[in-house]
Amino acid sequence: DDSDAALRLPMRPLGGTGLKVSVLGFGASPLGGTFGAIDEAAGIDAVHHAFRRGINFFDTSPYYGLTKSETVLGRALRDLPRSEVVLSTKVGRYGVDQRDFDFSAKRVTASVAESLERLQVSYIDVIQCHDIEFGDLEQIVHETLPALAALRSQGLIRHVGITGLPLEAFRYVLDRAPPGSVDVVLSYCHYCLNDTTLLGSLPYFRAKGVGIINASPLSMGLLTKGGPPDWHPASPQLRTAAAAAAAHAAARGWDISSLGLGFSLRQPDVSSTLVGMFTRETVDENINTALRALGSTEVAADEAQVLAEVADILAPVRDLTWPSG
Ligand code: NAD
Numbered sequence: 001d002d003s004d005a006a007l008r009l010p011m012r013p014l015g016g017t018g019l020k021v022s023v024l025g026f027g028a029s030p031l032g033g034t035f036g037a038i039d040e041a042a043g044i045d046a047v048h049h050a051f052r053r054g055i056n057f058f059d060t061s062p063y064y065g066l067t068k069s070e071t072v073l074g075r076a077l078r079d080l081p082r083s084e085v086v087l088s089t090k091v092g093r094y095g096v097d098q099r100d101f102d103f104s105a106k107r108v109t110a111s112v113a114e115s116l117e118r119l120q121v122s123y124i125d126v127i128q129c130h131d132i133e134f135g136d137l138e139q140i141v142h143e144t145l146p147a148l149a150a151l152r153s154q155g156l157i158r159h160v161g162i163t164g165l166p167l168e169a170f171r172y173v174l175d176r177a178p179p180g181s182v183d184v185v186l187s188y189c190h191y192c193l194n195d196t197t198l199l200g201s202l203p204y205f206r207a208k209g210v211g212i213i214n215a216s217p218l219s220m221g222l223l224t225k226g227g228p229p230d231w232h233p234a235s236p237q238l239r240t241a242a243a244a245a246a247a248h249a250a251a252r253g254w255d256i257s258s259l260g261l262g263f264s265l266r267q268p269d270v271s272s273t274l275v276g277m278f279t280r281e282t283v284d285e286n287i288n289t290a291l292r293a294l295g296s297t298e299v300a301a302d303e304a305q306v307l308a309e310v311a312d313i314l315a316p317v318r319d320l321t322w323p324s325g
Pocket of ligand 1: 026028035215217225275
């Protein structure tokens, strides 16, 4: 397994947290069955395999599989050295309905205690307000963040983040939150082959000194051979264009996921790119993609050519997103 240990994944600093995270992070939402039923033992093996091959960053939420992802990840983490793992989970989102969001101080405080238990750890490295656009942003600023700051002073959590789809929601909170109360931003589906709108916010985030995590580089399954799950919010037009891009890449000898992940990983301002994974094979595939993409400073001519062709196919749907919150 460790024959390729010399080829380690690069690490990047996570903003001003002092943490260093692997450029490729393990998105644990599939461990909760978000993308279809999974074999729990295989999922735990995937986490162990990822750690052995240099992934140190693992992200989950009580929402994924309605606590199942945290429980399965917790079982896997028991066998790993805690201080060498950067663990992030979330508060505030517990289901799909508006009423399943609760960013009150009382709920998020209880939520952290529940997550610590399910994850079987004594502290969480990064706790994130999950999908803030569904909450009241004034409450996030004036109630949720202070509650999390209190948990930080008790040592239960180390750093605080915010996640969501609309990039303006991050600005709203970061413009109003006291300095030092938000350390990390997790954006998703905004730095991938079909949508690069995150670029417009990078200078602002840099100025704020927050660490930047890019999640869903495969746009939650749009940029895969098999296509997205039924619940995917993309319009039929976007789905059709992504499928055409995948078919074209395949005809040119490329897997759209490898092409897409390589593209996302080359963005140096992103500390870690989180991909959803649940098997050893996918972990290997994505680590190999990362090593290939970051192994040389220039994109090989044949890859650049296919990337340009795929960009043409995706041009009519470029930066198209969907409503959230
Ligand atoms: P993703 O873009 O990483 O896509 C995941 C899907 O792609 C899964 O079906 C997975 O099996 C498949 N896949 C992964 N590697 C593949 C490969 N090499 N070939 C073919 N298919 C492959 O989307 P995601 O899982 O939604 O995002 C990654 C992680 O980011 C999540 O698990 C979660 O931890 C985090 N995230 C957080 C938020 C938030 O906080 N609001 C939102 C989205 C994602």
